[in-house]
Amino acid sequence: MKTFIRILQFTKSYRAIMILSVIASIIYVLLNSMSIWLIGTMLANVMGGNSLSIVNPTTLNEHLNFFIQNLIGRGQQIDQLKMLCILLTIIFISKNILFYTSNLIMSYVQNNVITDIRVLLFKHISKLSLSFFNNTKTSELSSILIRDISGMRVAFSQSLQKLIVEPISIASFLILLFIIDVRFSILVIIIIPISGFFSYQIGQSIRRKSKRNSIQSAGILNIIKEALSNIKIIKIFNLEDSENKKFKTENKKYFNLIFKKSILSNLLTPINETIGLSVGILLIWFGGISVLENQTMQSDDFIKFILLLFAMLQPIRKLSNVNVVFQNGIAAAERVFSILDNDDKIVQRKNPIHIGDFNSSIKFKEVDFKYAGNENMILDNINLEIKKGQTIAIVGKSGAGKTTLSDLIPRFYDPYSGNIFIDNYDVKDYSLKSLRSLIGIVTQNIILFNDSIKNNIAYGSKNANDEELENALISANLYDLVSNLESGINTIIGENGIKLSGGEKQRLSIARALVKNPQILILDEATASLDSESEKKVHDAIDNVIKDRTVIVIAHRLSTIINADKIIVMDKGRIVEQGNHLELINLDGIYKKLYELQYS
Numbered sequence: 001m002k003t004f005i006r007i008l009q010f011t012k013s014y015r016a017i018m019i020l021s022v023i024a025s026i027i028y029v030l031l032n033s034m035s036i037w038l039i040g041t042m043l044a045n046v047m048g049g050n051s052l053s054i055v056n057p058t059t060l061n062e063h064l065n066f067f068i069q070n071l072i073g074r075g076q077q078i079d080q081l082k083m084l085c086i087l088l089t090i091i092f093i094s095k096n097i098l099f100y101t102s103n104l105i106m107s108y109v110q111n112n113v114i115t116d117i118r119v120l121l122f123k124h125i126s127k128l129s130l131s132f133f134n135n136t137k138t139s140e141l142s143s144i145l146i147r148d149i150s151g152m153r154v155a156f157s158q159s160l161q162k163l164i165v166e167p168i169s170i171a172s173f174l175i176l177l178f179i180i181d182v183r184f185s186i187l188v189i190i191i192i193p194i195s196g197f198f199s200y201q202i203g204q205s206i207r208r209k210s211k212r213n214s215i216q217s218a219g220i221l222n223i224i225k226e227a228l229s230n231i232k233i234i235k236i237f238n239l240e241d242s243e244n245k246k247f248k249t250e251n252k253k254y255f256n257l258i259f260k261k262s263i264l265s266n267l268l269t270p271i272n273e274t275i276g277l278s279v280g281i282l283l284i285w286f287g288g289i290s291v292l293e294n295q296t297m298q299s300d301d302f303i304k305f306i307l308l309l310f311a312m313l314q315p316i317r318k319l320s321n322v323n324v325v326f327q328n329g330i331a332a333a334e335r336v337f338s339i340l341d342n343d344d345k346i347v348q349r350k351n352p353i354h355i356g357d358f359n360s361s362i363k364f365k366e367v368d369f370k371y372a373g374n375e376n377m378i379l380d381n382i383n384l385e386i387k388k389g390q391t392i393a394i395v396g397k398s399g400a401g402k403t404t405l406s407d408l409i410p411r412f413y414d415p416y417s418g419n420i421f422i423d424n425y426d427v428k429d430y431s432l433k434s435l436r437s438l439i440g441i442v443t444q445n446i447i448l449f450n451d452s453i454k455n456n457i458a459y460g461s462k463n464a465n466d467e468e469l470e471n472a473l474i475s476a477n478l479y480d481l482v483s484n485l486e487s488g489i490n491t492i493i494g495e496n497g498i499k500l501s502g503g504e505k506q507r508l509s510i511a512r513a514l515v516k517n518p519q520i521l522i523l524d525e526a527t528a529s530l531d532s533e534s535e536k537k538v539h540d541a542i543d544n545v546i547k548d549r550t551v552i553v554i555a556h557r558l559s560t561i562i563n564a565d566k567i568i569v570m571d572k573g574r575i576v577e578q579g580n581h582l583e584l585i586n587l588d589g590i591y592k593k594l595y596e597l598q599y600s
């Protein structure tokens with residue numbers, strides 16, 4: 001219920017037209033009831049009943065009949081029949097127009113609401129911190145964004161309308177039943193809680209199963225994603241069969257879940273039908289006796305009663321079927337909301353400072369850091385100063401914490417304790433946007449989009465003109481390559497740049513950083529070794545990008561290291577040595593060992 005109310009809150013901006021739809025629905029229901037009443041009257045008329053001769057109506061039933069009588073006139077039976085036919089036609093046409101209108105409005109609202117929720121969810125996800133992404137499978141998020149949101153759409157495009165119309169229908173039929181005969185109507189009322197009970201129980205069970213379905217389908221999506229992106233490894237290890245088996249097993253589990261749900265959801269109609277029909281037959285029997293033997297009931301009342309009763313079974317059935325779809329939708333919505341409720345964001349303080357220019361220095365002061373859900377401190381008491389215009393090289397063994405340290409500057413993560421200052425303000429004081437505008441990153445694992453070369457290097461720099469792009473290509477040593485391509489700068493590079501070589505990808509990501517022209521550059525050199533020609537090209541590109549900037553380079557190449565203003569040596573999350581190349585060689589410590597191991 002809470003979830004449903006929350007979904008309804010998304011309909012706020014559509015309230016006005018929703019009210020219109022509800023009004024249309026109510027008139028529809030009234031016309032519908034009236035048409036049944038008229039059909040009852042017509043049947044009684046044809047069969048020679050004489051209820052249409054009331055002069056002084058006293059009961060509500062008689063008043064209603066008197067009203068109908070005025071509508072269709074008191075002439076010959078054949079004339080009354082003619083009038084009835086005309087009235088029925090008008091009523092049927094109007095009620096269908098209303099039905100159509102109200103459905104259309106609801107569908108407009110529902111689809112809008114779902115689109116709103118999906119956009120909101122995507123926006124929310126994109127704002128979540130990297131820790132969230134470290135601990136959540138992307139396939140699970142895709143499954144929620146696509147499958148669960150569709151689930152919500154299907155559920156609510158069908159159910160909201162019915163949830164409004166059907167209860168009104170039932171109520172309206174019930175009132176008419178009571179008007180005709182109170183005793184029999186009480187008998188009818190017992191159907192509602194019984195059928196409600198079954199619907200509720202089955203609905204709850206369906207909701208639980210729906211949730212498991214979603215999780216299972218995310219699992220399947222995950223296998224697909226991993227298999228497709230790791231296809232080379234699967235092939236070389238000859239694991240196609242085992243992957244297929246894994247996939248089949250997961251699908252079998254999914255099938256079982258879906259099928260169990262079908263077993264339940266298809267049970268509802270027969271159960272409700274049986275309950276309804278048993279009561280109906282009972283009523284036909286006792287009602288019939290009242291008419292035939294005791295004459296305590298008019299025959300046309302009896303006909304109307306039975307017609308209304310069977311007419312009422314329909315909305316009851318619809319309502320309980322809606323419950324099935326509805327519970328599916330609620331389960332989907334709960335998953336969607338669980339992401340929306342995740343508040344794992346990098347918090348920006350109120351009234352943050354805008355930093356437009358970097359003027360003096362970046363300082364780390366007693367910074368400790370550990371990853372969420374991980375006991376070990378990855379950074380331990382880091383103190384470091386980087387002055388404007390300097391190039392700082394960070395070196396150290398794999399896993400020493402170099403990438404982690406650099407990730408703290410643009411606030412991908414916040415320190416566990418200690419502070420990082422830029423120009424004497426804590427990075428937490430700056431608006432995230434202005435802080436990140438200042439910084440460019442060439443990541444260790446190169447990240448490229450399945451788009452053209454042009455869009456990849458101009459990513460985030462929409463205003464870059466052709467000359468700037470060309471200069472970036474030249475500086476990144478990519479110009480010759482691009483000019484030789486048939487589509488040039490508009491060549492699509494494939495998923496994560498699969499159509500490019502390792503060195504080309506590196507240079508492309510350097511070109512992207514060049515176009516952004518950041519004041520602070522973090523360059524996490526890829527460790528992949530390249531042939532000497534490619535290496536030289538990358539090196540020249542790096543030299544170009546480092547010029548006249550403040551650079552933190554996580555360096556694996558000797559040339560970059562030797563030319564740095566300061567070298568930071570990291571080991572197990574700590575800074576163990578710092579100084580320039582010669583100083584560190586003379587120190588005869590870790591750096592010297594690293595140097596001898598790797599470069600001589």
Ligand SMILES: Nc1ncnc2c1ncn2[C@@H]1O[C@H](COP(=O)(O)OP(=O)(O)OP(=O)(O)O)[C@@H](O)[C@H]1O
Nearest residue numbers: 134371374378397398399400401402403404405444
């Ligand atoms: N997202 C993460 N969640 C948990 N632990 C992580 C995460 N990323 C890195 N680590 C751990 O933090 C430590 C430091 O990793 P980091 O990537 O900073 O090393 P590095 O010095 O950049 O190594 P390399 O030279 O291999 O790139 C490692 O022990 C690693 O296992």
Ligand SMILES: [Mg+2]
Nearest residue numbers: 402403404444
């Ligand atoms: Mg690294």
